């Protein structure tokens with residue numbers, strides 16, 4: 001799939017192919033991948049482990065050569081098959097999964113590391129501005145091992161932002177943090193990046209993270225982008241079965257199981273089946289549990305498929321009970337069989 005591109009793009013990937021040398025030749029890891037980001041936009045590559053997300057970032061940063069295609073930044077080609085601007089001349093900042101902080105340097109020195117070409121006074125001012133930005137002014141002379149995971153992440157972010165890169169690449173920015181911290185910091189990170197107007201491409205395998213941070217998300221499968229869209233479009237209008245299955249909770253069910261045409265498959269999300277005493281569909285409750293803010297159950301349709309549903313107040317919760325259900329047809333996603 002080719003993402004739409006335009007001349008206003010700050011970052012443009014055009015049908016890139018990237019691979020690693022292997023005994024039989026080249027092991028192609030990313031193929032025919034295109035995307036475009038406007039200035040100030042936050043893009044995200046979302047996909048399972050090993051689908052090639054980090055490899056895309058490495059190619060943009062200049063650490064992997066292109067085998068096909070073109071990468072342009074601010075309208076200029078920085079990489080083609082024949083030419084490649086070295087990483088230090090691309091104005092691309094990268095924050096790695098493990099933050100890669102220098103253990104022997106304090107926070108201020110870590111943040112100022114990439115600013116060695118700046119005059120001393122300017123460098124000090126920039127480091128202070130970055131410390132303020134990430135809320136770590138009191139930690140300037142603290143060493144990385146004395147910081148929490150969340151604080152280390154903010155230092156790494158400040159260090160990546162300090163040289164004012166045209167583009168910031170974030171590789172699984174929350175992978176080292178516990179789930180509560182991840183959720184809190186996702187919103188914080190988005191606000192911070194938007195406040196600085198930074199253009200960002202991040203990669204994650206976590207859909208909640210992608211939804212919380214990004215303006216546009218590319219769902220990846222085996223080195224390709226299957227759909228490049230905003231979160232709502234991915235959820236409501238998945239381009240194919242892979243995206244339908246990957247994004248949100250849901251099960252693909254033959255139309256006939258719901259009294260619809262036999263030549264369609266229906267994406268049943270929990271909100272698509274409503275408990276309704278007059279409803280025409282019968283399903284057996286397999287289990288029910290409180291997930292907050294309400295109960296969620298899984299039911300088996302008469303045709304055998306197991307699907308998740310939201311259980312409203314008053315709906316049966318005993319496994320084995322037969323529930324009358326009604327299909328919420330508005331916005332239903334279907335695919336031809």
Ligand SMILES: Nc1ncnc2c1ncn2[C@@H]1O[C@H](COP(=O)(O)OP(=O)(O)OP(=O)(O)O)[C@@H](O)[C@H]1O
Nearest residue numbers: 020021029047048049050051052053054055056205
């Ligand atoms: N330096 C390398 N040499 C050879 N193969 C590599 C190299 N780096 C990655 N690969 C392979 O390329 C494929 C894609 O790896 P990549 O790290 O880009 O995926 P990813 O989607 O970022 O995965 P993860 O979420 O686990 O980091 C994998 O099969 C991996 O084994």
